[in-house]
Amino acid sequence: MTTAYEAIIGLEVHAQLLTTSKLFCGCSTAFGAPPNSNICPVCTGQPGALPVLNQRAVEFAIRAGLALHCRIAPVSLFARKNYFYPDLPKGYQISQYDQPLCLGGHLDISCDGEAKRITILRIHMEEDAGKSTHDIGQATTSHVDLNRACVPLIEIVSGPDLRSPQEAGQYLRALRAILMYLHICDGNMEEGSLRCDANISIRPKGSTVFGTRTELKNLNSFRFLERALAYEIERQIDVVSAGGTVVQETLLWDEKRGRTLSMRSKEEAHDYRYFPDPDLPPLVVDDAMIGAIRAALPELPEAKMARYTGEFGLSAYDARVLTSEKALATFFEHAVTAHRAPKKIANWITTELLGRLNARGESFESLRITPPQLAGLVALVDEGTISGKMAKQVFDTMYATGEAPQAIIAREGLSQVSDSAALETMIDELLATQSAQVAAYRQGKTNLFGFFVGQIMKKTAGRANPALVNALLRKKLEEE
Amino acid sequence: MSRIRTLQKQLAAGTLTSVALTERYLARIREYNPGLHAYLHTAEAFALELAHRADERRRNDRDVTPLTGIPLSIKDVMHVHGLPTTCASKILEHFHPTYHATTVARLLDAGAVILGKTNMDEFAMGASNEHSAYGAVRNPWDPARIPGGSSGGSAAAVSADLCVASLGSDTGGSIRQPAAFCGIVGLKPTYGRVSRYGLVAFASSLDQIGPMTQSVEDAALILQQIAGHDPADSTARNIPVPDFSARLGDEIAGVRIGIPEEYFGEGIDAPVEATVRTAIAHLESLGATTVKIHLPHTRYAVPCYYIIAPAEASANLARYDGVRFGHRAAARGNLHDLYCASRSEGFGPEVTRRIMIGTYVLSSGYYDAYYKKAQQVRTLIARDFAEAFTQVDVICTPTTPHVAFRAGERLDDPLQMYLADICTSSCNLAGLPGISVPCGVNADGMPIGLQLLGRPMDEVTLLQVAYAYEQSTSWHRHHPPHYGIGA
Numbered sequence: 001m002t003t004a005y006e007a008i009i010g011l012e013v014h015a016q017l018l019t020t021s022k023l024f025c026g027c028s029t030a031f032g033a034p035p036n037s038n039i040c041p042v043c044t045g046q047p048g049a050l051p052v053l054n055q056r057a058v059e060f061a062i063r064a065g066l067a068l069h070c071r072i073a074p075v076s077l078f079a080r081k082n083y084f085y086p087d088l089p090k091g092y093q094i095s096q097y098d099q100p101l102c103l104g105g106h107l108d109i110s111c112d113g114e115a116k117r118i119t120i121l122r123i124h125m126e127e128d129a130g131k132s133t134h135d136i137g138q139a140t141t142s143h144v145d146l147n148r149a150c151v152p153l154i155e156i157v158s159g160p161d162l163r164s165p166q167e168a169g170q171y172l173r174a175l176r177a178i179l180m181y182l183h184i185c186d187g188n189m190e191e192g193s194l195r196c197d198a199n200i201s202i203r204p205k206g207s208t209v210f211g212t213r214t215e216l217k218n219l220n221s222f223r224f225l226e227r228a229l230a231y232e233i234e235r236q237i238d239v240v241s242a243g244g245t246v247v248q249e250t251l252l253w254d255e256k257r258g259r260t261l262s263m264r265s266k267e268e269a270h271d272y273r274y275f276p277d278p279d280l281p282p283l284v285v286d287d288a289m290i291g292a293i294r295a296a297l298p299e300l301p302e303a304k305m306a307r308y309t310g311e312f313g314l315s316a317y318d319a320r321v322l323t324s325e326k327a328l329a330t331f332f333e334h335a336v337t338a339h340r341a342p343k344k345i346a347n348w349i350t351t352e353l354l355g356r357l358n359a360r361g362e363s364f365e366s367l368r369i370t371p372p373q374l375a376g377l378v379a380l381v382d383e384g385t386i387s388g389k390m391a392k393q394v395f396d397t398m399y400a401t402g403e404a405p406q407a408i409i410a411r412e413g414l415s416q417v418s419d420s421a422a423l424e425t426m427i428d429e430l431l432a433t434q435s436a437q438v439a440a441y442r443q444g445k446t447n448l449f450g451f452f453v454g455q456i457m458k459k460t461a462g463r464a465n466p467a468l469v470n471a472l473l474r475k476k477l478e479e480e
Numbered sequence: 481m482s483r484i485r486t487l488q489k490q491l492a493a494g495t496l497t498s499v500a501l502t503e504r505y506l507a508r509i510r511e512y513n514p515g516l517h518a519y520l521h522t523a524e525a526f527a528l529e530l531a532h533r534a535d536e537r538r539r540n541d542r543d544v545t546p547l548t549g550i551p552l553s554i555k556d557v558m559h560v561h562g563l564p565t566t567c568a569s570k571i572l573e574h575f576h577p578t579y580h581a582t583t584v585a586r587l588l589d590a591g592a593v594i595l596g597k598t599n600m601d602e603f604a605m606g607a608s609n610e611h612s613a614y615g616a617v618r619n620p621w622d623p624a625r626i627p628g629g630s631s632g633g634s635a636a637a638v639s640a641d642l643c644v645a646s647l648g649s650d651t652g653g654s655i656r657q658p659a660a661f662c663g664i665v666g667l668k669p670t671y672g673r674v675s676r677y678g679l680v681a682f683a684s685s686l687d688q689i690g691p692m693t694q695s696v697e698d699a700a701l702i703l704q705q706i707a708g709h710d711p712a713d714s715t716a717r718n719i720p721v722p723d724f725s726a727r728l729g730d731e732i733a734g735v736r737i738g739i740p741e742e743y744f745g746e747g748i749d750a751p752v753e754a755t756v757r758t759a760i761a762h763l764e765s766l767g768a769t770t771v772k773i774h775l776p777h778t779r780y781a782v783p784c785y786y787i788i789a790p791a792e793a794s795a796n797l798a799r800y801d802g803v804r805f806g807h808r809a810a811a812r813g814n815l816h817d818l819y820c821a822s823r824s825e826g827f828g829p830e831v832t833r834r835i836m837i838g839t840y841v842l843s844s845g846y847y848d849a850y851y852k853k854a855q856q857v858r859t860l861i862a863r864d865f866a867e868a869f870t871q872v873d874v875i876c877t878p879t880t881p882h883v884a885f886r887a888g889e890r891l892d893d894p895l896q897m898y899l900a901d902i903c904t905s906s907c908n909l910a911g912l913p914g915i916s917v918p919c920g921v922n923a924d925g926m927p928i929g930l931q932l933l934g935r936p937m938d939e940v941t942l943l944q945v946a947y948a949y950e951q952s953t954s955w956h957r958h959h960p961p962h963y964g965i966g967a
Contacts, residue, residue: 044804045799046577046805047565047572047575047799048565048681050713050714052711052714082794082842086803090798091795091797091798092798273795273847274842275847278684278792279681279714279715281714
């Protein structure tokens with residue numbers, strides 16, 4: 001990025017809530033059901049049907065609000081957002097507008113090792129629209145699936161606090177992690193459970209006024225988000241550098257072509273004619289309800305990090321990595337429960353386990369190793385059954401097959417030779433056949449020690465307990 | 481004894497069966513409906529099946545309610561699963577709902593017989609019933625006149641005895657105004673007293689379903705059956721339902737009746753005012769105390785109503801887009817063309833006008849001046865009433881400023897048409913219960929209605945006073961001539 005400008009980015013994140021039924025009716029929210037099978041008069045907008053608010057969804061939205069340090073409004077309102085589209089059955093979306101459920105929170109992120117606090121302006125509840133498909137059947141026909149219509153969403157709006165695509169990425173990752181920790185969203189961006197739009201503008205560095213912003217729609221992966229923002233920042237800088245002005249418009253990211261495309265200009269923007277939905281009374285939330293939800297909140301990444309560095313003595317880096325995703329933290333904690341060696345286990349996870357996953361581009365969900373298995377492996381090293389080097393070999397097999405380490409060691413005969421009598425005999429034999437080297441060592445060529453160790457390891461196919469070999473060798477070489 | 485009580489007595493005695501009663505009504509509908517056009521759809525087989533079941537229920541002495549076997553009609557804005565719902569609109573021609581409205585389900589649970597669906601102004605928008613896409617309803621008292629609206633079909637059907645009673649809906653007077661014009665009783669319950677689930681929405685914050693009957697007691701009996709919380713309607717209040725007949729027959733001595741000056745004088749026809757004042761004097765003679773009160777924001781009620789109701793309607797009617805149900809234009813083009821053609825062909829002129837008004841008042845830049853201001857006025861109107869009800873128990877006014885006018889007289893003047901709501905719309909804006917009872921006729925023999933308004937959720941007092949008035953006068957025994965009633 002040209003250094004004369006800085007980017008101002010704010011994200012609007014839509015998260016689908018993990019309720020079993022829809023926001024205003026009893027239909028299932030299950031993903032992947034046959035088109036138009038999870039529908040009823042309410043979510044298809046039949047005349048005379050009325051919405052009834054799903055209290056579980058309210059609870060989930062409040063969880064998000066509390067975790068993001070928001071104020072929960074004692075009274076909030078649902079409003080109708082009016083526009084016509086075939087996948088919007090009522091011709092309006094029930095959303096929250098000027099009186100949302102959660103206001104004024106924040107999320108702390110870490111970017112290049114520096115902590116940064118990002119403002120959360122608001123979190124509001126709304127129903128999803130259906131899904132339009134234009135590329136099946138006849139070219140002149142479109143299809144609408146209303147299974148998704150009326151599925152509960154929360155929209156989390158950040159302040160214009162993000163300054164780079166990387167920061168935006170970090171924010172979205174941290175936000176996704178929290179939603180998953182709270183067990184209110186599955187975080188699946190591919191299936192659209194988590195969707196992201198960005199507002200973006202640039203300004204000369206040092207300026208305090210905002211430039212004209214554009215809105216980027218449908219940034220449905222971390223990669224898309226970061227690429228699209230980088231492209232758009234570059235584009236806006238080019239426009240301004242060439243003496244032009246940025247036009248306020250809504251843009252769609254075209255991943256294939258690697259560029260943004262104009263969707264509609266400011267003049268073409270909808271007038272949504274929001275007004276309070278008369279079918280839904282004001283949403284009233286009392287302190288008792290908020291208190292109960294707060295009390296039931298799970299431990300969140302921040303608190304976990306503090307515990308990992310304090311109680312477990314992990315480095316800040318390891319603690320941050322391990323808490324970055326709920327699944328990872330859970331894995332770590334389960335492993336530590338099985339074998340209390342937190343630092344070693346953390347090390348195995350951050351280096352060996354994540355290293356392999358990243359190298360192979362595999363997801364944590366596809367992992368075949370279980371926490372007790374990893375704990376078992378570390379314990380075997382600690383007990384001296386296998387060497388650290390051997391453990392890495394065992395780990396490779398565990399990673400590939402999901403087998404327990406004990407089974408692998410037994411099958412492949414990998415356990416260490418820790419029988420000191422056997423090793424002593426082996427060492428005696430070695431020293432007897434290598435009298436010249438022994439003499440050289442005793443005359444001060446102590447760097448030959450490694451040679452003797454290597455010979456023993458060779459004989460035992462690497463299974464000799466190195467500490468024991470060292471001790472025995474030293475004793476033998478020095479005693480005569 | 482009320483019409484329903486009388487029929488119940490005969491049914492219980494075995495001198496009448498529901499099937500015979502239903503057949504008699506179906507025959508009356510065949511004879512008189514072509515001239516009145518009160519019904520859009522008569523459901524002969526459906527009704528007879530229900531009548532058979534009601535008779536069986538009575539034979540087995542199982543769950544017999546005051547409505548078991550009683551033939552009713554339903555305004556064509558509520559769903560009866562198995563019958564069409566058109567809302568008197570071309571856009572819902574051939575539309576068949578997949579479920580019962582909660583009110584309808586409750587009537588069917590009680591064993592009531594449904595004869596058919598009654599005509600109305602399209603989507604309940606109108607005061608004359610001339611805005612039905614399927615032809616206007618005529619007033620049984622004078623076929624040259626309108627029956628009122630929007631529940632004009634229900635009013636005409638009850639008045640001409642083409643059903644024992646009917647369910648109507650009232651958004652700005654749509655039950656009470658036609659009830660007054662047709663000389664029957666019309667009750668709009670408190671907002672939230674009756675579920676709106678399955679009532680095709682016009683203006684959601686104002687709509688309320690209520691009974692249209694030949695007597696006050698019948699209104700209480702029907703309200704008893706349809707009232708109460710419904711988990712499918714978040715605006716249906718979850719509070720206990722009282723016995724609405726509890727104080728029928730109680731004296732009204734000591735009841736304080738408020739007379740708001742704003743509802744008399746300018747804009748009210750002299751014969752109507754004189755008749756209503758006579759009725760008030762009659763209530764005094766029964767021991768009620770009258771108190772002059774002021775409802776200073778009354779004059780803003782009609783403009784306020786004609787902002788809020790169209791605003792809500794503009795969103796409520798957005799779902800009729802030709803995509804999932806209802807009329808779809810044959811014209812093919814892009815999506816926008818499909819929407820425009822389907823909606824232009826499907827909606828009549830009054831509905832179109834209100835959608836445009838509603839869209840306008842919600843538009844960016846106009847919202848504060850219109851919609852928001854109207855909501856503020858609405859609050860003031862409600863406050864007027866709340867204050868008045870600290871001094872009085874019910875409020876008494878004319879139901880309409882005049883008697884039923886002649887067909888065609890106001891069709892080209894929407895503003896004149898809107899003024900027909902001048903006495904009734906405040907009640908909806910404040911969410912109060914209101915009832916219209918017949919209280920006389922003018923020189924042409926056209927009925928005049930007395931409107932009583934009550935405290936929120938106090939239908940019991942309202943019914944008590946209305947019943948006392950009705951039972952000590954004879955207006956409820958007047959029927960339009962030429963329909964063989966009372967024979």
